[in-house]
Amino acid sequence: MSVTGGRNLEVNRASFEPAYHQLREIIRRQIASGELRLGDRIPPENELAQRYQLSRMTVRRALEDLVEAGILVPKRGLGTFVARRLVDAGTVRIDDFSEEMRRRGIPAECKLLGVRIMPADGNVATRLRIDAGSAVMLLLRLLLVEGEPVGIDRKYLLYDRSSRILESELEHPSLPDLVERETSGLLGRASITVKACSASQEDAGYLGCAAGEPVLVVEQTLYLSDGRSAGYGKTVYRGDKHYLTAEIDPLGIRDRDGGQAEMAGILQRRG
Template sequence: MSTGPTNRVVTPLVSGPIPLYHQLRQALRDRIAAGEWRPGDQVPTLRELCQLYGVSRITAIQALGALAHEGVLARKQGKGTFVAEPKIEHGPVRLLSFTEDIARRGHVPGSRILELARIPAGQTIAARLQLAPGDAVVLLRRLRLIDGKPMGVQNAYLPDDLFPGLAQMREPIDSLYRLLDVRYGVVPAKATEAYEPIVVDDEIASLLGVRRGVPAFSVERVTRDQRNRLVEFTVSVLRGDRYKVVLDLAGPGL
């Protein structure tokens, strides 16, 4: 029997039909799932794992590598291996605002307004909202937060003629969809989203607190309201290390 860094007594692993590194990977995963190690906590070193579970260094390296590949652990050069922040899953669900979506998943949503202004629509924005180039739109640019940590940068463009006074608002805007409903009687009813993998530039990296060039998702959303009017075009950049897309697929027989 060995005692680990968390003073938990464990039984050394035994060779059998299941490879040792699989056993160790599952043992570490179970301890994380049980809350023994939380996101941001450092896990035992290779030497400690070898002593704790009675395995070789190669076995410990394989187990940690597999968990890092799965996104359960994160390696930090020169510091060690840590429990990774859980990724926020996104799949085909009913249309929700960022605030509603994150809150229903048990996290605390937040945002910081980076820019709120009335601007002329460029070619792309005008095409998405079926406006003429140069027509006025409201730009709402926000840093989106989950549990106080930066998750993405979001630019929302809305037709100015549908939302008079929005560009001059001074109150905090936590949920844009709630504001559109309460203040303007506009209820977002359906949307189309497109996802594209990108790498972040210097500006986005600085806002998200990541390195330049790390992977991210660029997400475009075009939203219509209950009267089928185009009311919003949004471009978001979401951290690739905190976000994943999950799709439910069915065969032709279902």
């Protein structure tokens, strides 16, 4: 209680928690509590080093994480400032259905309806950059929650007759999984789109709804490093049964529990 007047404002060098973790959380708490306000300049790195008895490199390591998270904004020659905007836009993570449901804690199943070798139609051929009619492999899966279909998933791969797909590996395949198993070459780039459409007659049949009902469509195309396409996936979700969601919480306010800094993980991925 000597210097600024708060608690938890010193770095405990005896702790197993790295010093830069501790300093990072101290600063984060100072922002969350209002002790540091949006747009404020924080003390210079040298001052923080003196204040907390750390080397400047260690102080920088602490600030680095907060800068990466968009919470601090360094300005050369001027100082480091608390961002004026902690929450701006957001990002929605696109996972394969099984993964997403696991993340959300919702019990879900995937039912493999079939694996077929078939000629590519126009859309698939365009996506895979092959001639229409070329042989492609299709994996068709029904996505269910509580036994009710919520989505129908199609994954198309360039057909290579030398490959052997193991049935046992098809339970929860993500598109990258499949492509990596089927293709030699570096999987380097991907493209994603999310849109709203009307359910086709065929999809409505799978989904147990009427044709024309709104569906959420997530498409993913994967490319190899040489520019070739490697795989195309299209997942069609019933609009009334599935949605995408994300939480943005840069200061870890939701998870605050007064305990030690176990919320450090929040910084690791911005999502």
